[in-house]
Amino acid sequence: MPKARKRKLPITDTDPVPVASSSKPESSRAVIRRFHVLLKRQVQLQKSTQTDVSKKTELDRVEEEIEQLGGLENYQRMSTIGQGSDRGGGSQKVLVNWLKEKRMHRTESKLRLLEVGALKPDNYKSYSDWMQVTPIDLNSRHPSILEQDFLLLDKTENLEAWDIISLSLVLNFVPEPTDRGNSEI
Ligand SMILES: C[S@@+](CC[C@H](N)C(=O)[O-])C[C@H]1O[C@@H](n2cnc3c(N)ncnc32)[C@H](O)[C@@H]1O
Structure with a gap:
């Protein structure tokens, strides 16, 4: 049976990262970076004076992704892993x-x-x-x-x-x- 091909995703600020399933430095760093992008966008949208439906749609999407990534608790958990003595303390x-x-x-x-x-x-x-x-x-x-x-x-x-x-x-x-x-x- 032919191997299923993985779809390659472009790396941009708006592309979601998969929820890290391991504590490898690359995966925790990717989640932490993604959190920073999402949290920044969340505040920008909340503060924006835009009133159209696209603002609400994007804000919902951003909040949903924060939730999917495990919220602030997961961001902190990933950061704690980064503090471990095996990563330099x-x-x-x-x-x-x-x-x-x-x-x-x-x-x-x-x-x-x-x-x-x-x-x-x-x-x-x-x-x-x-x-x-x-x-x-x-x-x-x-x-x-x-x-x-x-x-x-x-x-x-x-x-x-x-x-x-x-x-x-x-x-x-x-x-x-x-x-x-x-x-x-
Ligand atoms: C990357 S972690 C910090 C790690 C730790 N200080 C270190 O050096 O590894 C960032 C932490 O800062 C907290 N934080 C962010 N903004 C804050 C604020 N305005 N007041 C208090 N804590 C804040 C977040 O909740 C998170 O736990």
Whole structure:
């Protein structure tokens, strides 16, 4: 029997990717990239002043695909896989090295770190003798992670609240450039 041919799909911003069935780096990266495209388009459509039926149709299609990809939970799961030590580890390794280079781990009081986009509650557990960490995320995956949109934090209240803010792989998730620019607290 002749082999069934796979149909080749063009690679464009609007083409869906299949739901990743494995945790291979290529498949998780493809899903993460696709999420970024879809979430950005979702916000653009929601904010658009267009009133015709095509806007609603496209928004439904985008939301359906987000759903099919497993929603924000799956996006976070894929991102957690990417943080694994077999993939080079999470961004805390880099941040801690920078702080040590600057000898900031030797300050009298603990450094107050706001960790935005925290997928795990204990990324900085090994450094708790010199760091006091507050993990937050849009969608908390653990009771110790505060569910909070960073962009909605009160600027006045937070002005002096942190010594360091980690935004690793978070700003690229914010669909609107103006919101990215407004993200300093
Ligand atoms: C790629 S993951 C982050 C990974 C982790 N920080 C790292 O470096 O691997 C992005 C995370 O940022 C969160 N996030 C995106 N926008 C956010 C916002 N405005 N406030 C809080 N969390 C946000 C998402 O929910 C998601 O869990």
